C-alpha cells in the first residue's frame with residue numbers, strides 16, 4: 698500500500714475532488730484527516746467509512762487552521778501528505794464583485810495554503826519525506842471573465858507551490874499543483890445560475906457553450922481521475938516531480 702503508515706490531511710474533503718482524494722488515500726493505507734463543511738451525520742458516516750478524523754476548521758480563519766494542524770499532529774501524527782484543496786468560487790464582473798467575496802476567496806483558496814504549509818513543513822523536513830499537493834485549476838494558467846478573485850488566487854497558489862518546491866527541494870519534500878479543467882462537482886454546479894444571469898444564457902448553454910467550450914475533450918474531468926493522479930504523486934517514483942503545475946484539463950490550456 699502506497700500510503701501505509703502515512704498521515705494525510707486533505708482540506709475541503711467533505712465533497713467533490715477532496716473527498717475522492719481522501720477515499721483514494723484511505724484505500725492505500727493513509728490515516729486521513731478530513732476537513733470541510735457539511736451535514737454532521739454525513740461527515741460522521743464518512744469518518745466511519747474511511748476510518749478518518751474530521752476537523753471542521755474554517756480555512757478563512759488562521760487560528761482555526763493552527764488548531765486543526767495541532768490536532769492532526771496530536772491525534773494522528775504530523776501530516777506526511779498535505780493536500781490544499783478547499784476552494785470556493787464567485788462569478789461577477791469586477792466592478793460589482795463584492796469585496797467580502799474577494800477577501801474570502803483569497804483567504805480560502807490561497808492564504809490557507811500558506812498557513813498549512815508553514816505549519817506542516819518542519820515535520821516533513823525532519824522526516825526527509827513529504828508531499829504537498831495543491832488543487833489549483835486551469836485558472837492558475839489562463840483567465841476567464843468574471844472570475845477575478847478565483848483566477849488571482851489560483852495564479853497565486855501556482856506561485857506559492859513553486860516557491861515551496863524550491864525551499865524544500867533538498868529535504869525529500871515535493872510540492873506540486875494539480876490543475877484541473879472543469880470537474881463535475883457542487884462548485885461547478887453552483888456557479889451555473891450566476892453564469893446564466895451574468896451572460897443571459899440557459900443552463901444547457903452554460904454547460905455546453907461556456908464550461909465545456911474550453912475543454913477539447915468535451916467531457917468533465919472526474920474527481921477519481923484527479924485522485925489517482927494525486928496518489929501517483931505520493932509514490933517514491935514521483936520524487937523528482939516538484940514545482941510542477943500539472944494540468945488535467947482535457948486539453949484546455951493546450952489551445
Ligand code: NAD
Nearest residue numbers: 709710711712713714733734756783784834879880882884
Ligand atoms: P466542492 O464544493 O465539492 O468542495 C469544496 C470543499 O471545500 C468542500 O469540502 C467544502 O466544505 C470545503 N470548503 C469550502 N469553504 C471552506 C472553508 N472556509 N473552510 C474549510 N473548507 C471549506 O468543490 P470541488 O470542485 O471539489 O473543489 C475542490 C478544489 O478544486 C477547489 O480548490 C477548486 O477551486 C478546485 N477546482 C475545481 C474545479 C471544478 O471544476 N470543480 C476545477 C478546477 C479546480
